[in-house]
Amino acid sequence: MVSIPTPVVAFHADGADRFGVITDEGVVDLTQDFQNRFNGLKQVIEAGALDELIDAADGRPPSYSEADIRFLIPIADPEKLICIGVNFPDRNAEYKDGTKDAKSYPSMFIRFPRSFTGHGENLVRPPESSQLDYEGEVTIIIGKGGRRIPRENAYDHIAALTLCNEGTIRDWVRHAKFNVTQGKNWDKTGAIGPWLVPFRDASQLDDIKLETRVNGEVRQQDRTGRMMYDFRYIVNYVSTFTTLVPGDVIVCGTPTGAGARFDPPIWLKPGDIIEVEAEGIGILRNGVEDEVC
Structure with missing residues (x-):
């Protein structure tokens, strides 16, 4: 069992967006302590100050219980939010597009922050489609920027880890032949969280x-050691064509077992509870509701 380092959290309470540290007793609000330096966790990442934040919470009584806060997306305004597709064995079969072999390079696409919500919030199913699907993924947060980062140095550029339910409107990803943008960016169809776990060493990622569970039933299960494109490769590959900067978010791929995999497919519906769990990171939990137009 991989232990979870002290998590850092973005949250809303008492009418304001805040940030702090999760302890065994609750949530220590550090917003006022660092208000002259940081507006949020992106600025904490940019300053390399995650450990400073954690140290500041040491011995402090909790400001809130977890039940009294609303979890926010940890990095609300990343410069880049990049997703890696088809990164586990058998995952390609879920696309049912006639291709069988993994490509030489990873499939990639961009999502907008508005397409995600925080831990404990409901995913929103739009009226235009009933095909809301789930995809549980490990997500890395860049701490040190760079271009053409060598594989052997890739982990030096990761500041923190979190989880993603990379929710998808499945029929809309097939509206065009060579892109999935319109199926991946509906407001609040996915979630990121619940918090940021500082990245210390390779054991937190390598295997x-x-x-992913839906209503307690295991739908997806795999190990990151089986990823076709590992985390070091992802950092190296992405940084070849774009400069990575602190706070960039990279969602690293989902195992087989999404709702589209079933025959007939099993889409998410209001009342469902989806849990994405990874060793050493935590559990991201969300419900589902219909959009009110």
């Missing part, structure tokens, strides 16, 4: 268990 951890990743699992």
